[in-house]
Amino acid sequence: MADPRVVITGLGMVTPLGIGIDETWEAVLQGKKTVRPFTIFEPGAFKCTIAGEIDDFSARKFVPKSYRKAVKVMARDIEIAVAAADLAFLDADIETKGTSENQSIAPDRLGCNIGAGLICTELDELGAAVNTAVTDGKFDYKKWGKEGIPNLTPLWLLKYLPNMLSCHVTIIHDARGPSNCITCGDASAALAAAESTSYIQRGCADVVVTGAAESKLNQMGLLRQELLGRLCNSKNDSAPEAVRPFDKDHDGMVIGEGGGLIIFENLERNKARNGKAYAELVGFGAASDPNGINVETATAGNLALAVKHAMKAAGITPNQVGMIAAYGTGVPGEDLAEVAEWRKALGDAADKIPAFATTGATGLMFAGGGGVQLGLASKALSEQIVPPTVNFSSPAEGCEMNFSSEPRKGDFEYAVVGAFTVGGQSGACVLKRYQG
């Protein structure tokens, strides 16, 4: 018996480019650039003062009235995921407890697998409590134990647990099937996609909400990327042009915040309800770079191995690949490492196949970036348009793949999506055009 087939039937995008797949896709095609001086906190003495920010955003609009109080215990990462999940179910036209009075999916057939990053505590909130436990200018552990602890809100810890993205989504939509939270940085969404497909293929769910969301747009996030030497500090005055994946003037990334949640559905179920589908998932692969612990050396996580495995599972050769969804952090060493991996996986075809990366438009969205990448690749496949690579003008030496800053019409059957993370994990998916 062959494995059941799995299709992508709903896209929920929450990115600096827009809220929802339609707004986001339109902005992508227009080549909209969203990186600008950030406002979510004072940039002050930070070296990098620009980012891809989501405007005027709160999850309140995206949760049922009865659940609005819970938004208070959601870190920004969680809010993004909750909103994106709502949008994804609406786009898929699947009715859940969260979107409708009548559910069209049985709770125990609905799975959830949402990738997340390291969620940062809000420094002002924790600082207010910590500063009640100071003696002679120093943190006083004894005083903290007695007087400091009660100054934190009782549910403080729950705001920052990465599985809370999944947990809130399962509660809102009454998803009682398998539920997981993958925390492998930017590769999380690709890995979650593989596992979500497995849920459906092994028969323990018919529909899965998957993808990832993250916001590192906070002091600790910015600090850590600065220490890693990945940030672009040279273009605070020309923010929209700062992130330039694979371009000769690439000079690092800036932080973007966002999430892409995606509905996976058993094809038979989708057919039975006459639903739409963006693409079919036909192959996955995952790999590691054993040198990933040397975080001062750029890595693309042995992506070639993941891509080869995914293509083998899909039963396709490099010549059948019509589009490459590259990751494109814009960090020079990482761009070079990534192109080398695509070439290793696809040979001569790597430089000919139309490719794109959207980080130039939004900044790097970490775990969320992988979800958005997978969602946009699905949309691109269904529209038969290769999205533009914003800020790409001519390739950096060693990055001569087929990128363009303009959208391109295509006629292609298969897209390969690849993502990787600091630490050395990577994941790849092969998507196939779905025409009913």
Place this chain on the structure above:
Amino acid sequence: MNHKRVVITGMGTVNPLGHNVEEMWSGMLNSKLAPSPIELFDASTYPTTFAAQVKDFDFTAQVGAESAEKHKHAGRHGRFALGAARQAWDQSGLESCDTLDRSRMGVYLGSGEGNLDFGNFFALLIDAWKDGKIDSNIWPKLAYDRMDLYLEVEQESNMVVSHIAAEFDACGPGYNVLTACAASTQAIGEAFMQIRHGDTDVLITGGAHSMIHPLGITGFNRLTALSVRNDDIATSSRPFDLTRDGFVIGEGASILIMESYEHAKNRGAKMLAEIIGYGSSADAYRITDQDPEGDGAASSMRAALADAGVKTEDISYISAHGTGTKQNDQVETRAVKAVFGERAYKVPMSSVKSMMGHLIAAAGATELITCILALRDQVLPPTVNQISADPDCDIDYVPNVPRKSEVKVCLSNSFGFGGQNNSLILKAAD
């Protein structure tokens, strides 16, 4: 579907009861109690002043000087994981396997986040505090100056996966999941699915975590989840007992080598156990509470039983999640009754957390190892500290002392904060 069989060929652990498998097991069979006053920082004024700590862990002795140098940036739980992984690797005999394809060997962990650089982190919150908030002109300057690249990056929870991949030159899949207290059971379950499906041949799986730090204890104290039995620390972890008052936080790592049956057989490896079933579910109830009816927990057990193709009467032992919180133990007992019916009273179920404490993300993998040992030695570890019976918890918890018993098939449960439930079923390798 042509499923591959999946076996365990190596196991290792570093936890409060021992720094290797046999030391831990001997502790459990002697009903040893791990909780003691916290020595990792001054917690003397906290609501909870104790924990189950890993003490005197000698990283270099466990992994060797060369590896200790290679992984010098690994954090506390990363070091536990490397120690446990080395034990498991050595037992598996994979090092001498000439045909091992490292591109088909990966890592799948349920590992927690690394610890904050507390000294600097707290000092920054104080030194950059101005007019009731963090001053953006002061904080970044001090942070650039004081914070260390590796101490920061190692906090990302995928970094333990990176260390294990580096140590054993694993180029295959690298996964980390962090579903709170269920993480390593979930990691093992999904790793099992990958090998069963033929995606890869070998996975180094398990979990690692340490939350015995100022904000970990603070966070759980604010949630009133921890025992506050400061006047009787040794017996503070009392799962299923009427006097239980919360869980006792522990720390550690447990790692297993998992491979397909044919891969193990072809290389002549000794098989320690066979994983035969896995189930996962969500409560979809509340972020703060378990579903009081235990539907989510029951559904994960039922899914694992169905996946394994075994009946409740085939189960000879249940390794409980058994945290020692009022709610968990009551709900778990109810769920076991819902799944097992009258047989619930006849299947022994124990919680080793009563001795070892709750290793959070690393708990499930450690408990799975105890199931493998129960299969090996035909003896069940006890639930100690059974003092007064709770009428709501009235099944057989193997009270206070280990028990000789015929053990053929085990069920191991883990339920995560937030409602993610996972169950594994294993049997002796044949």
